[in-house]
Amino acid sequence: MSIKVDQVSKLYGEQRALDGVSFKIERGNIVGFLGPNGAGKSTMMKIITCFLPQTEGTVEVCGFNVAEAPMEVKKRVGYLPEHNPLYHDMYVREYLEFIAGIHKLSNKRKRVDEMIDMVGLTIERKKQIGALSKGYRQRVGLAQAMIHDPEVLILDEPTTGLDPNQIVEIRNLIKNIGKDRTVMLSTHIMQEVEAICDRVIIVNHGKIVANDKAANLTNYKNKQVIRVEFSQLVASNILASIAGVAEVKKVTDTTWLIASHADTDIRKNIFDFAVSNGNSVLTVQKEEERLEDVFKRLTS
Secondary structure, eight states, X not given: OOEEEEEEEEEETTEEEEEEEEEEEOTTOEEEEEOOTTSSHHHHHHHHTTSSOOSEEEEEETTEETTTOHHHHHHHEEEEOSSOOOOTTSBHHHHHHHHHHHTTOTTHHHHHHHHHHHTTOGGGTTSBGGGSOHHHHHHHHHHHHHTTOXXXXXXXXXXXXXXXXXXXXXXXXXXXXXXXXXXXXXXSOHHHHHHHOSEEEEEETTEEEEEEOHHHHOTTTTEEEEEEEESSOOOHHHHHTSTTOOEEEESSSSEEEEEEETTXXXXXXXXXXXXXXXXXXXXXXXXXXXXXXHHHHHHO
C-alpha cells in the first residue's frame, strides 16, 4: 500500500480542518482529491508529505509512519504544493541541479536533462525562474517534485496557470507517470479528474463524503435519463404512466427529465405517446451526470 490514512484529524484550536479521515491508495493509482476551498485538501497533503503533524490518527507512506520516520517518507515522496515555492533568482538548470544535490543524486546533470525534456522546459532552460511565465514556473515545480524519481507524487493544483495546450501536455505526463507509481492530485478542474484519475476522493468540512470511481458516484449509473421537450403542456401523472418510465422531473412547462432503467429505451414510447395525444416531440437528448454535478451535490 503506497498511502494509508487511518482516522486522521487536524485541529487548529477548536476548528477541525480534518475530522476522522481514512483512505488507502495503492501503487499505480491516480487519485483525484477534491473538495471546496477550506475542505481540508491541502492540510491532508501536507500531513502526508510531513510538512504538518496530524493531531490524531496515523499516516503511512510506503510502509513508513510519517510521524516516526519522516526522512524515509520524504525520500519516497515528490510534492508540488499549491503555492509553488521557487528561487526566482536562480536559473532553471541551476535550480534543478540544486534540488538534485539535496536528494544526493549521483547522476545530477543527466537527471536534470531528463526532467527538462520531460516537462517541456527545453527552450526555457537557460532563463532565470523569475523571468518565466506562470505556466513554465509550474513546470519547474513539477520537475523538482519528480527529479528524485519518487514512488509517490503529491500534486496540489498542478495545472494552475497553464494554458489549454499546456494542461493537456501535463495531464498526459501525469497519466504516464501514474502507470508505475502513486499519484494523488487536487484540482478544481473536473474534466482533469475525469480524464486521468482512476478514483475520486471528495472531502467536505474535513470529512470524506465520497471515495469511489467517478462513474460509480453518479445518480444515473443504474438508469437512463433523457431530456424531452414537447410542443405542448404535459401533465406529470400522464408522463409517469407511459410504459417503461420510472421517474419524471419537470424542467419547464414543456420540458421534462424522464428516467427509465438502464437497459430500457423509452424513446419510441415517448414518441408514440406524443402522436396519440396530438403533441409533438421537439427535442430528445440523453442526460449524463458529470463529476461536476456529483461534486456540487455532495458539497453544497
